[in-house]
Amino acid sequence: MITRTRFDLTQADIPEQWYNINADFPEPMPPPLHPGTKQPISPSDMTAIFPESLVMQEASAERWIEVPGEVRQILSLWRPTPLLRAVRFEQALQTPAHIYYKNEGVSPAGSHKPNTAVAQAYYNKQAGVKSLATETGAGQWGSSLALACRLFGLECTVFMVKVSYHQKPYRRMLMETWDATVHSSPSNETEFGKKTLKENPHCAGSLGIAISEAIEMAVKTPNTKYSLGSVLNHVCMHQSVIGLEAIKQMEQAGEDPDIIIGCAGGGSNFAGIAFPFLRRKIAEKKPYRIIAVEPAACPSLTKGELRYDFGDTAMTTPLMMMYTLGHDFMPPSIHAGGLRYHGMAPTVSHALKLGLIEARAVKQTDVFKSGVLFARTEGVLPAPESSHAIHAVVEEAIKAREENRKKVIVFNLSGHGLMDLSAFEAYFDGELQDV
Numbered sequence: 001m002i003t004r005t006r007f008d009l010t011q012a013d014i015p016e017q018w019y020n021i022n023a024d025f026p027e028p029m030p031p032p033l034h035p036g037t038k039q040p041i042s043p044s045d046m047t048a049i050f051p052e053s054l055v056m057q058e059a060s061a062e063r064w065i066e067v068p069g070e071v072r073q074i075l076s077l078w079r080p081t082p083l084l085r086a087v088r089f090e091q092a093l094q095t096p097a098h099i100y101y102k103n104e105g106v107s108p109a110g111s112h113k114p115n116t117a118v119a120q121a122y123y124n125k126q127a128g129v130k131s132l133a134t135e136t137g138a139g140q141w142g143s144s145l146a147l148a149c150r151l152f153g154l155e156c157t158v159f160m161v162k163v164s165y166h167q168k169p170y171r172r173m174l175m176e177t178w179d180a181t182v183h184s185s186p187s188n189e190t191e192f193g194k195k196t197l198k199e200n201p202h203c204a205g206s207l208g209i210a211i212s213e214a215i216e217m218a219v220k221t222p223n224t225k226y227s228l229g230s231v232l233n234h235v236c237m238h239q240s241v242i243g244l245e246a247i248k249q250m251e252q253a254g255e256d257p258d259i260i261i262g263c264a265g266g267g268s269n270f271a272g273i274a275f276p277f278l279r280r281k282i283a284e285k286k287p288y289r290i291i292a293v294e295p296a297a298c299p300s301l302t303k304g305e306l307r308y309d310f311g312d313t314a315m316t317t318p319l320m321m322m323y324t325l326g327h328d329f330m331p332p333s334i335h336a337g338g339l340r341y342h343g344m345a346p347t348v349s350h351a352l353k354l355g356l357i358e359a360r361a362v363k364q365t366d367v368f369k370s371g372v373l374f375a376r377t378e379g380v381l382p383a384p385e386s387s388h389a390i391h392a393v394v395e396e397a398i399k400a401r402e403e404n405r406k407k408v409i410v411f412n413l414s415g416h417g418l419m420d421l422s423a424f425e426a427y428f429d430g431e432l433q434d435v
Contacts, residue, residue: 005087007249009080014072019240021275021347022233023063024282029350032318033308041318049218049226051127054120057234065237067119074118074151078107079241083249083410088377095397097407098255102246102273103380104414109174111383111415112269113144113229116238120227121148130223131155135185135210137265137341138164138385139171140415141229146180159185159193159213162205170419185210192216192314207266207341208327212314230266231311231320231345239272242412247276250410257288259396261411263388264292264301264359267345273412275347278356290357292348293392295367297435298331300324300344301352301359309343322349339385362391363434368427370394371417383415384423 022029031040046055057065067075086099104112124132132154136142142158149156158180165172165184172182183189185205186196190213196203203209211228218226228235250257260277262270270292280286294301300323309324311317324343331342344352351357371387373394374380382390389411400407417424426432 002085002087005085007083007252009245009248011076011080013245013248014075014079015067015241015244016072017064017066018237019244019276019279020060020063020065020233020237021271021278021351022061024279025350025354026282027354029346030321032320032346035310035315035318038319046318049215051123051129051225053123053127054234057237058232068122071119071122075115075241080245081106081242083246083253085253086374086378089374090397092373092377093394093397093401095401096404097397097400097409099393099397100250100253100257100408100410101413102242102410104242104269104412105380105383105416109140109144109147110418111140111144112239112242112272112412113141114147115241115272116229116235116268117141117144117148118151119238121145121152121154124225124227125152125154128223129154129225131157131221132227133157133214133217133221133224134227134229135159135161135207135214136164136229137161137207138383139168139175139419140383142180142182143171143174143178145227145229146175146178149180150178156180157214157217158182159187159210161185161207161210162203167422168419174419185213187213189213190216206313206330208311208313208329211312212316215312215316216314230268230341231343233347235268236271236275236345236347239268240276242269242272243274243276246273246410255408256286257410258407259289259291259409261291261293261389261392261396261409263339263385263414264294264344264348265339265385266341267348269412269414271345271348273410274357278351281356291392292352292357292359293388294359294361295339295388296361296363298325298339298341299361300342302361304344306349306353311343320346322346323352339388360392362388365427365432365434367391368424368432372424372427380413381417381424382413383417384420386412386414386417389414
């Protein structure tokens with residue numbers, strides 16, 4: 001008989017250190033390259049857009065990096081987040097698998113993104129920065145940084161991918177409630193935005209374009225820095241609080257996972273749940289299967305090339321070794337706006353290259369079908385992005401049923417879908433198509 005389905009920690013259990021996967025890779029990662037010289041980039045080259053403290057974290061090979069007390073204090077507004085066993089979901093799937101999920105949707109912004117937004121706003125405030133510029137796809141990152149900037153007294157400008165700007169108006173309203181200025185990207189606010197609109201007035205936008213606009217504004221505006229919500233090493237490291245908490249909670253549950261799953265767009269929420277477990281796989285030889293799930297419409301891990309590429313469309317970022325579809329790739333207008341990115345985090349890419357993780361691409365209609373089943377059994381409406389992870393859970397749970405084998409599955413519910421109801425409406429009306 002199941003007597004407990006929720007596993008909570010206390011505020012004293014909020015991690016005091018972030019975990020840096022770079023310390024444990026069996027093979028070092030290739031360095032980022034300067035966009036002009038194509039030589040390994042130096043920390044000083046990056047301080048034009050990032051504060052020195054974050055640049056040092058980006059390049060660090062230390063295993064553990066201290067979480068500042070002021071950051072932990074703000075994280076305590078919603079952390080630790082709960083780990084729950086999805087018993088009704090298991091029953092609906094008629095599977096012997098035990099399914100657990102880490103619910104990052106309980107943050108004020110409704111997703112995992114504030115874990116790094118708060119840290120980045122803190123370090124920029126400490127450096128005397130007055131304003132941050134950023135991009136956002138679905139709006140989860142933009143709203144998270146808007147909140148963090150408001151808490152630390154910083155101004156915030158967000159370039160929101162045009163298709164999401166129109167698909168998800170309530171995300172924009174949430175950013176504006178937290179006093180951010182939001183522009184539909186491509187916009188007329190930057191030279192690159194104007195150039196893009198001149199070439200294609202009906203451009204639906206992409207994260208690559210929005211990143212280019214945000215970087216341009218950061219470089220040209222005094223006392224302004226750029227802030228990125230995924231991809232970079234320091235961002236993935238800040239998200240490690242998810243997996244570090246989950247390891248303690250699985251110990252409470254008395255089980256060790258066989259499979260760890262997260263959706264993957266730029267890589268931050270996947271890294272957050274996966275990398276602390278990956279450390280145990282590397283150091284303790286744990287036989288974990290760790291699966292990154294991406295949309296079939298934007299399949300950087302499963303169909304991209306592993307090579308140096310720019311993180312943005314205007315070719316202003318450092319060149320990073322990553323799985324990429326090409327910096328000029330224009331993703332289809334799928335509803336999982338947070339996964340519409342042409343490349344993958346270098347750390348996630350490196351883990352896949354070394355065979356430490358797996359990658360899987362899934363179709364949009366299957367994703368929504370699984371997300372709806374989860375909502376109807378567990379009562380939690382998942383974000384379209386999180387539903388990608390849920391669909392892979394369904395596939396693994398069915399496989400466990402067919403093999404009649406108990407498996408323990410843990411996945412990251414990276415955010416709720418309460419501001420994505422128009423996407424679910426489109427699914428119910430049969431308007432969603434697979435690309």
